[in-house]
Amino acid sequence: MSQEDLIQLAHGGGGRLSRDLIASEILSRFGAGPLQGLPDAATLPASGKRVVFTTDSFVVQPLEFPGGNIGNLAVHGTVNDIAVCGGLPKWLSLSLIMEEGLPLSTLRRILDSVKVSAEECGVVIATGDTKVVAHGQCDGIYINTSCIGELLDGFDLGANRIVEGDMILVSGPLGDHGMAVMACRENINIENGPTSDTATVHRLVLAAQEVASKIHFMRDPTRGGIAAVLNEAVEGRNIGILLREQDIPFSAGARAVSEMLGIDLLHSASEGRVILIAAPDAAPAILKKWKALAEGQNAATIGTISGDHGRVVLHTVAGGRRLVDLPRGEMLPRIC
Numbered sequence: 172m173s174q175e176d177l178i179q180l181a182h183g184g185g186g187r188l189s190r191d192l193i194a195s196e197i198l199s200r201f202g203a204g205p206l207q208g209l210p211d212a213a214t215l216p217a218s219g220k221r222v223v224f225t226t227d228s229f230v231v232q233p234l235e236f237p238g239g240n241i242g243n244l245a246v247h248g249t250v251n252d253i254a255v256c257g258g259l260p261k262w263l264s265l266s267l268i269m270e271e272g273l274p275l276s277t278l279r280r281i282l283d284s285v286k287v288s289a290e291e292c293g294v295v296i297a298t299g300d301t302k303v304v305a306h307g308q309c310d311g312i313y314i315n316t317s318c319i320g321e322l323l324d325g326f327d328l329g330a331n332r333i334v335e336g337d338m339i340l341v342s343g344p345l346g347d348h349g350m351a352v353m354a355c356r357e358n359i360n361i362e363n364g365p366t367s368d369t370a371t372v373h374r375l376v377l378a379a380q381e382v383a384s385k386i387h388f389m390r391d392p393t394r395g396g397i398a399a400v401l402n403e404a405v406e407g408r409n410i411g412i413l414l415r416e417q418d419i420p421f422s423a424g425a426r427a428v429s430e431m432l433g434i435d436l437l438h439s440a441s442e443g444r445v446i447l448i449a450a451p452d453a454a455p456a457i458l459k460k461w462k463a464l465a466e467g468q469n470a471a472t473i474g475t476i477s478g479d480h481g482r483v484v485l486h487t488v489a490g491g492r493r494l495v496d497l498p499r500g501e502m503l504p505r506i507c
Contacts, residue, residue, distance in 0.1 A: 211225060211251075211253075212318075212320070213225065214256070221321070221322040223256050225253055225318050226318075230310070231352060231507055233355055233356060242288065244367075244369050245265070246284075247288060247292070247443060248442055249316040251373070253318050253319075254391075255391050258320035258321060259320050259323055261318075263289060263294045263316055264298045264315075265299035266316070267314055269301065273312055281312065325383030327383075329388065330408070332387035334410070337449060337476040338451050339446065340472050341419070341445070342466065343466065344421050345419065345421060345436060347425050347441060350365040363423065369442040370466055374464055378457075379457045382453040385449050385453035388446075395438060396436070396437055396498070398497060399497055402495070405476075407481055409481075411477045413476075413479065414495065415485075417488050418473045437495055
């Protein structure tokens with residue numbers, strides 16, 4: 172069989188191959204229901220409150236990295252998918268696939284992180300499962316989580332609501348998680364290097380609820396980074412995006428590692444950030460609310476919705492413009 176007939180690492184990287192695989196193999200079979208539009212979490216009909224449901228799996232290597240471990244990541248990554256759909260996370264499942272020979276001390280650190288992060292997010296570990304596989308059949312531990320939440324009043328989110336003139340906001344520096352994992356994996360030890368931004372974003376969403384009706388789109392920029400999220404938002408539409416490079420927040424540590432590895436930070440994952448697109452008259456109020464929170468102190472407005480049909484364009488600090496495309500290949504595998 173040719174490479175085109177085989178699953179590649181790049182199919183899990185959040186770039187073009189991921190999108191093509193989901194469109195051709197997943198959405199072609201299951202895309203008529205709640206999966207339509209590929210929200211981070213599905214809104215389900217239920218008596219009383221509208222229910223939001225999501226699931227995720229975590230295979231990050233290494234298991235522990237500056238700023239967190241696979242346990243923090245599993246909780247934050249799943250809870251954040253509920254939050255950016257305008258939901259309040261409530262209940263979390265926790266399923267562990269462990270490799271024979273995993274040190275109990277490592278498992279204990281991971282579970283302690285799960286406990287702390289779940290309490291911080293206000294979610295209850297409601298159910299779970301454990302499995303053990305033979306040595307060599309798993310890289311230490313894999314975690315699967317699912318989360319159920321309740322949709323908050325006022326939010327009506329979707330790429331179809333984005334219109335020309337809308338403003339694009341981010342809640343803090345981008346790409347820190349991807350660079351922290353890559354630096355750890357490649358044994359890049361630099362002073363004040365990148366630290367993972369893994370964290371809950373539900374307080375940021377709650378802070379913006381006052382102007383929920385004017386918020387059109389929210390995502391957490393995980394695999395594929397902000398480039399993947401924004402390209403998805405305008406793909407095939409008669410609107411585009413114009414970003415201002417000078418306004419996009421990046422940490423010094425992430426910049427240093429990205430330059431060493433030749434990785435565009437716009438393609439690097441964050442695990443505790445929100446990308447939000449809102450009406451221009453609502454953006455200042457959201458930014459003010461976010462900056463009042465510890466997790467939003469470095470929030471910024473980074474661009475606008477343009478009429479540039481389906482394209483994401485970056486206005487560089489040098490005064491030029493370049494196209495921001497979907498990431499290609501296996502640039503950042505196994506970072507979540």
